[in-house]
Amino acid sequence: LYRPTLKRQFLSMLAISKQQLQTVKERFQAFLNGETQIVADEAFINAVQSYYEVFLKSDRVSRMVQSGGCSASDSREVFKKHIEKRVRSLPEIDGLSKETVLSSWMAKFDTIYRGEEDPRKHQQRMTASAASEALYVRRRILNLFWILQGASGEKLIWERYDLSC
Numbered sequence: 414l415y416r417p418t419l420k421r422q423f424l425s426m427l428a429i430s431k432q433q434l435q436t437v438k439e440r441f442q443a444f445l446n447g448e449t450q451i452v453a454d455e456a457f458i459n460a461v462q463s464y465y466e467v468f469l470k471s472d473r474v475s476r477m478v479q480s481g482g483c484s485a486s487d488s489r490e491v492f493k494k495h496i497e498k499r500v501r502s503l504p505e506i507d508g509l510s511k512e513t514v515l516s517s518w519m520a521k522f523d524t525i526y527r528g529e530e531d532p533r534k535h536q537q538r539m540t541a542s543a544a545s546e547a548l549y550v551r552r553r554i555l556n557l558f559w560i561l562q563g564a565s566g567e568k569l570i571w572e573r574y575d576l577s578c
Contacts, residue, residue: 428481429488434474437488437526441465444525451525456503457518460496461525468495485526492522 429437443449445462453461468474468491477483496518500511 427484427486429478429483429485431478434469434478434483436528438465438469440525440528441469449525451521453521456499457521460499460518461522464492464495468492488526489519489522493519496522 441461442465444451444453445458445465468488474483477487493515496515500514500518503511503514505511506514
């Protein structure tokens with residue numbers, strides 16, 4: 414009886430499927446065709462074009478995906494190594510470090526890879542985050558109040574239970 418190891422099971426959860434690879438290719442093609450809202454300079458566009466042609470469209474990547482041996486983090490690392498060489502060869506720009514350029518390019522890569530987000534989803538996530546933060550602050554203030562009042566441990570536990578309901 415074959416039992417996949419835990420490591421293999423974990424890696425298979427992270428592996429990119431054929432459909433996901435196709436979606437990623439479409440997202441990068443949309444960026445290269447100017448169909449996204451991502452602002453980019455010529456150097457970044459050239460780096461993405463090279464990554465798309467050399468890596469994403471390669472038979473080797475297709476075989477890796479087919480065998481379950483390619484993850485999103487692998488793709489990200491390949492792009493990072495690819496652009497590090499390019500950025501190092503760029504001329505120095507006053508007030509802009511090469512590390513800043515690298516992190517900016519990686520953020521743009523992540524945006525392309527994930528796909529541009531629907532603004533409504535972003536707003537919903539921000540609203541939920543603000544509500545969660547407000548509840549945390551409220552609990553924290555109440556805990557500090559009870560501590561200052563010299564409340565016992567049982568009182569603090571009761572207040573925590575009461576707030577969570």
